[in-house]
Amino acid sequence: MKIKKGDNVQILTGKDRGRQGKVERVFVKELTLLIPGLNQYKKHRKPQGEGKPGEILTLDKPIAVSKVALVCTKCKQLTRVGYRFVDDKKIRVCRKCDADI
Numbered sequence: 001m002k003i004k005k006g007d008n009v010q011i012l013t014g015k016d017r018g019r020q021g022k023v024e025r026v027f028v029k030e031l032t033l034l035i036p037g038l039n040q041y042k043k044h045r046k047p048q049g050e051g052k053p054g055e056i057l058t059l060d061k062p063i064a065v066s067k068v069a070l071v072c073t074k075c076k077q078l079t080r081v082g083y084r085f086v087d088d089k090k091i092r093v094c095r096k097c098d099a100d101i
């Protein structure tokens, strides 16, 4: 997974295209990300009986990793992730400016 928790990403498709947010959760198996405030949907809940009227909830829906691009913290550009190795450790780098991410 090239995107990690805490990364800033921009959405590339759909109604939130062009909007940016911070990754809060990464679902590795599903290859999706949860970004608070983005890719939201409204859920209509039926009344649950007396004193509990129905309501409309706004919830965040995980978005596919392929629909977002990483925003580099250094050059602020949309970028892809590259790797370099230092002492056998894998370090993520920005493909645009070569800064460590």
Ligand SMILES: [Zn+2]
Residues within 6 Å of the ligand: 072, 073, 074, 075, 076, 077, 079, 094, 095, 096, 097, 098, 099
């Ligand atoms: Zn960069």
